[in-house]
Amino acid sequence: MTGRTVYLVDGARTPFLKARGGPGPFTPVDLAVQCGRPLLLRQPFMRDAFDLVILGCVNVIADEMNPARVAALRLGLGEAMVAFTVQINCGSGMQSIDTAYRYIRDGSHDLILAGGAEALSHAPLVLRQDAVEWYAGLARSKGALATASHMTGIRPDFFKPVIGLERGLTDPITDLNMGQTAEVLAHRFNITREQADSYAVESHHRLARAQQEGWLDGEITAAIDRDGKFYDRDDGVRPDSDMADLAKLDPVFEKPYGKVTAGNASQITDGASWVILASEDAVEKHGLSPLARIVDSEWAALDPSIMGLGPVLCATAITRRQNLSCADIDLWELNEAFAAQVLACLAAWEDDDFSTQLLGLDAAFGRIERDRLNVDGGAISLGHPVGTSGNRIVLHLANAMKRRGVRRGIATECIGGGQGGAMLLEALI
């Protein structure tokens, strides 16, 4: 990889707020503004110093087309700020960073604000297609008679809207729900319900500990709604989560025999996250103190029905390119879409056949121990606002590397539709 050095300077996110039936207090742009304001407030440079704003967002709401530009203007970055929105489903928040990284590396930009924003609680109710056509016909019909005759075509199920979110989490090629793809992996890699639940319990305990220790201070900036309610922590965490409680849950996606439950899957939440990327020039010009350097990034794709293995393909591509072994990576953030899916990735990396035949390695990639994987919890305990998660794991990786004083880390996520994204960070030593 040639080109200029790219620094991750700083970043902040909102607390992730669990969707609790009905729209939450913030839209995607509201969330982006909530965490963007304090982040910008603590920078030594003027707000119009950015060259570009990129925001990942999957469920854009009708009032906020191109949420990147809306957020840039609402954040006071000035009318001349170019801003675009990117979407690669669950990887959108990382795609924004990757795009920014490439622009800066190639020399066209120096300072970019890259984020992700998602308010899953605002996902719209969608009318059925035949209902939409019926409405359109009604609007076209002229005269009382034609209208009356059109009215007779009405059917009760026209008024039964489809939850947009549910459709959004279903792969249109295979018609498998995301949870079902995790069931496929659990089956293929022999992941048990107990293993998945045990992983989930650990995720909650790790996040609870991080909250208690103050490890998320500064990474999370509080959000305040118009009623004055103050949100300062990820509210999906269950510190007292245990195996007995999780065992009581029924499978949600493949009843009655499935292994994926609401307890060992990521939570539906709202949240936003931003990071600031800078060139060497920008770091010097504004006197910035970067958190880490972005060294490499990669995207990969595979069959949508096993989308959960995406991280294995792209992360390994990076380590190969950089001549790094499993042991060289000190810290991993692997987005916890589903516990079974994370465990399947680990299993694939430990599998000789998989590694040699599919990853181009001489032997198994190796074992990623739990003490260097998702050390402060993940999407199972804090939620998975799809367009935001990729951004959050990069930001958190940088912060966790700094806290632990380690050298290298990879953030990676699986992506609905059969893809994966990964990014390699290196500490500044």
Added chain:
Amino acid sequence: MTGPVLKHLSEVKLELGPAGDATAEGPWRHARDAQNVVWMVLDVPGNGTNTISREVLEGMDAQLDKIEADPPHGVVIRSAKPGGFAAGADISAFRDMVEPDVARSLLERGHAVLDRLEALDCPTVCVVHGHALGGGFELALACDRIIAVEGASFGFPEVRLGLHPGLGGTFRLPARIDPLEAMTLMLTGKTAHLAKAEGLGIVDAVTEERHVEAAIRAAIDGEIGTTRSSLSSRAMALSTARSFAARRMRQKTEEAAPQQHYPAPHALIDLWEAHGDDAKQMQAGEISSFAKLLASETSQNLVRVFFLQQELKQAGRGEDSIGHVHVVGAGAMGAEIAAWCAMKGKTVSLADPDTEALGKAVKSAARICKDQHLNALQTRNSLDRLIPDPAQYGVATADLVIEAGPEDADVKARIYAELEPRMKPTATLATNTSSLSLADLARTLKRPSRFAGLHFFNPVAKMQLIEVVSHADTFQTVTDQLMAFCGAIDRLPARVADYPGFLVNRALTPYLLEAIQLLEEGQQKEAIDRAAESFGMPVGPVELADQVGLDICIDVADSLRANLDTPMPDIPDWLREQVKEKGETGKKSGKGLYVWKDGVAQKDSAPAKPDDDLTDRLILPMLNACVECLRKDVAGTADQIDAAMIFATGFAPFRGGPLHYARTRGIDDVRHRLLDLAKDHGDRFRPDAGWQDFH
């Protein structure tokens, strides 16, 4: 947004037809276009705003000669000023119209011109952008059709000057819209923004500037209709219906503006009740009533207050170079200051370790936006600019830091010690203290020259004044900057010296303390308030003390007692205990001297007839303190003191200010009364030495 591209494209050009290039004849430019439509464009020279003066009406009269001699297809009237149509009458001219006969003959000539305009056979169209107020609105009402450009607004602010409309508004507006709505608009002096004006039927069409010409053509061709006669207007043609409605109007008006102090709205109601069905009689009545009111002391004083306000506004002109304000302390005042600054376009970070207070601050900001009638986008943008900042990130980049912390010098010193090293070297540090000496607070600072006072009044959204306080070392550039800042956030600045209580609290505290003394003597609190309200104060002192906050009142009073030679009434122990032990600090805690429900003090009925002795005991100490402040150069002039007291405390505006009142009542009379009170009630009433030199 005001970026380079939009700037290059410049302002949207006003459609002025051929009159755009015509030669000015006084305040008017005229031209006939190819369709034989006469364009009359108002462009009063030497001023950014049109006012309706004698020259304007005479110029129109001359043009009407030509129009009548050679009738056109239609007439268009509009303003060439980008800022708006017309702001109303030239108020400075009112001062020369005190003689009723002079006023009457001027008014009659003006009416004749508008009658002529109204009587033209051809269609007449008035195009209004921006404000059409007072005489400007009346000119529009004399036209057949009013076309409004987005952003237009209409109103009759005359009652605020102790007057009612005087150029035909009293009969032309009720003829155009629902008479009851018309009366409400004239009695309250409120401005109807476009949506409201459209709903009321004031305007016949609304368009964007880019479609003005097409709209004019449509109006002249009779394509823009109008609905004039409503059920209400037919009903109000009956005198019994008017009498019934007038009774209700009188009652409501009396509550807001008692007849004794504010005769104008009551005169208007009388007029309408008697002649509401007869435009000719209404016109005659309007002229004589207006001429009479113009000569009244109320009106003269309110006109005086208008000019005092203009002077304060003038003092706030200039570039403040402040984009980012950091407010420390999200208590009641800090929160309101932050919300107000954000609403007026500043980026504001609001710091407080108490996150609950920050939450409350955002909520109260949302309420202020609503109270100020901001639309959804303006509210969103205001709230976006108000950044709760528990981590105090904003200190480092702020151009101005406003400290609104607890009234405790040690606490403030600790806050400054934390803030100052993190502030930009060019940033200004201002305190909102109401009771502490700036010179003392400045002692611990590294850069005392960039430290000043910025004393806001409660509630910030209602009280327009801000005291800009300097101490001995404050740079003049810093106070100049703060004056401009006040202007930029649409408040009125008053330069005052670092004196105990500064100006306003120095003058107000004896009034509040005397009220507490009267409570001690067993007077009913409602009776005390009534005595002050009957004088013309907007709220009585007991209620005001609750509004300000009893804790703050005690702080200020203690500080005054400690730092002044003038004797002050003691604060009774029960009051200190009530505040300290029970936290009953007034409105903000729900209980103080009154119990407060939904922001309203719960009062028993008071005796109808106020006690004059009570009134003097309350008001004269305030006057005495103002004279002391004048003697000690706390503020520049007597007029500035009057202006500050009116815009910070609501001091009876129709009395023209405390010192103006003293003059009107008679300086000797006030002094003798103070001497008598001193004899009866103690030395605190002793006249200040400054009365000797006060004229």
